[in-house]
Amino acid sequence: MTLILLIVVVVLLLGGGGYFGLRRRR
Numbered sequence: 001m002t003l004i005l006l007i008v009v010v011v012l013l014l015g016g017g018g019y020f021g022l023r024r025r026r
Helices: 002-015 019-025
Strands: none
Touching: none
16 A cells, blocks of 8 residues: 555656646646
8 A cells, every 4th residue: 555655646746746736727
């Protein structure tokens, strides 16, 4: 489970938010 969380954090940092970024932009 920790590995999944770590990957998610890295993706969010590299993607600049991803889904959250699109939501914030709108």
